[in-house]
Amino acid sequence: xxxxxxxxxxxxxxxxxxxxxxxxxxxxxxxxxxxxxxxxxxxxxxxxxxxxxxxxxxxxxxxxxxxxxxxxxxxxxxxxxxxxxxxxxxxxxxxxxxxxxxxxxxxxxxxxxxxxxxxxxxxxxx
Numbered sequence: 047x048x049x050x051x052x053x054x055x056x057x058x059x060x061x062x063x064x065x066x067x068x069x070x071x072x073x074x075x076x077x078x079x080x081x082x083x084x085x086x087x088x089x090x091x092x093x094x095x096x097x098x099x100x101x102x103x104x105x106x107x108x109x110x111x112x113x114x115x116x117x118x119x120x121x122x123x124x125x126x127x128x129x130x131x132x133x134x135x136x137x138x139x140x141x142x143x144x145x146x147x148x149x150x151x152x153x154x155x156x157x158x159x160x161x162x163x164x165x166x167x168x169x170x171x172x
Contacts, residue, residue: 061101064122067156068093074152092133093126093153100125114161123157 072090079085100122109118127150135141 057101061098063160064097064101064126064157065094067160068097068126068153071149071152071156075148088139092137092139093130095133096126096129097122099129114165119158119161123154126153126157 069090072086072093076086076089103125104118104121107117107121109121127146131141131146131149
């Protein structure tokens with residue numbers, strides 16, 4: 047039987063959960079700035095693009111199990127951070143060191159954390 051993220055629906059669910067994690071990251075960060083939906087979208091788009099690049103890159107590298115904590119999860123996380131920061135810089139948004147550090151840590155917790163929980167649950171069921 048195929049693993050969940052190897053099916054088209056499973057892959058879409060994995061990308062959806064990751065996108066939700068990135069939205070949560072942005073919402074938490076933007077909450078202190080009191081900006082509306084435009085501020086949210088301005089902050090979100092670079093990381094959303096980085097996330098999608100990461101999923102495509104993981105697939106190109108042969109990581110069909112994009113729900114995996116190892117390799118595919120790390121590729122998605124690193125791509126989300128690196129591509130997101132590059133796009134922020136190119137578009138004139140801030141990339142201060144403190145923001146980069148917080149981004150690396152929070153996105154690691156969110157993007158790798160849910161994968162770890164899913165892996166532990168699946169392992170326990172076996």
